[in-house]
Amino acid sequence: MKLWGRKIFVVLVSVLTLGLYVPPTYVHTDAAENNEMAPEDHEGSYAASNGEIIPQDEPAPIPESNYEMDSEEDYIHMITEQAKEQTLNKMGPRIVKKVDTDMTNDILPKIEEVVEMILEEVGEEELPYYEITEELTPGYGEKIFNLYNYKTGEELAKFHVRRDKRPGEGYWFNFHYHLNDDDFVKHHSIGEIYWEKNTPPKWMS
Numbered sequence: 001m002k003l004w005g006r007k008i009f010v011v012l013v014s015v016l017t018l019g020l021y022v023p024p025t026y027v028h029t030d031a032a033e034n035n036e037m038a039p040e041d042h043e044g045s046y047a048a049s050n051g052e053i054i055p056q057d058e059p060a061p062i063p064e065s066n067y068e069m070d071s072e073e074d075y076i077h078m079i080t081e082q083a084k085e086q087t088l089n090k091m092g093p094r095i096v097k098k099v100d101t102d103m104t105n106d107i108l109p110k111i112e113e114v115v116e117m118i119l120e121e122v123g124e125e126e127l128p129y130y131e132i133t134e135e136l137t138p139g140y141g142e143k144i145f146n147l148y149n150y151k152t153g154e155e156l157a158k159f160h161v162r163r164d165k166r167p168g169e170g171y172w173f174n175f176h177y178h179l180n181d182d183d184f185v186k187h188h189s190i191g192e193i194y195w196e197k198n199t200p201p202k203w204m205s
Contacts, residue, residue: 075127076119079147080112082132083159086145087111090136090161091173092204095195099173102193107175110190111159114177118147118157130156138204144175156180159190163200170197 087108088096096103122130129151137143142160149156162174173193178184 072124072127076116079119079130079132080115083111083115083145083147084108086132086134086136087159087161090144090203092201094201094205095173095203099193099195106191107193111175114157114159114188114190115147118179122156136204139202141203154180155184158184161203164192169194171195171200173200 088103091099091103119127119130126149129149130147131150132145132147134145136145140163142162144159144161146155146159147157148154157180158178160176160178162176164172164174166172171194173195175190175192176187177190178186179188
């Protein structure tokens with residue numbers, strides 16, 4: 001009788017508790033309120049600031065200021081930085097080591113000024129299409145970089161450095177640029193740096 005009594009008791013308890021226990025559903029809500037929701041809990045969604053879960057295909061609201069490109073100046077700054085870096089790469093570490101002060105104080109600021117001046121005349125709509133060429137001319141070639149419109153392929157300006165040997169003085173580096181306006185004929189001076197009487201090494205060496 002005792003064995004049968006135990007079995008009946010187990011069956012009764014099972015029947016009475018069936019469906020009565022439901023796991024709590026408020027776990028994620030609490031986590032969201034505490035900003036502790038793990039990314040994997042809602043894959044493909046994100047939590048809004050009020051704790052609401054929003055599907056990922058609905059874009060999150062972004063403040064108006066983040067859309068605006070205060071970036072005409074930023075874009076010009078980016079290109080001028082590339083231009084200065086390209087100039088140093090062209091000169092090469094052996095030359096830069098000796099003329100670093102003159103490059104930093106005189107030539108690079110002037111290159112930055114000229115590039116800014118040229119790009120400011122382009123116009124805001126066309127500005128994003130302008131960039132500088134990245135291939136360098138080693139050896140003794142003059143080319144540093146060209147400023148061009150990659151959409152049209154049109155070159156706007158060419159920046160060069162030439163080696164000048166002057167009798168009794170030695171070698172000078174002559175930095176200049178050419179403009180599309182006159183078919184790249186006229187030399188527009190940027191500045192000069194004195195080397196010495198001995199022949200300078202090749203570019204990029």
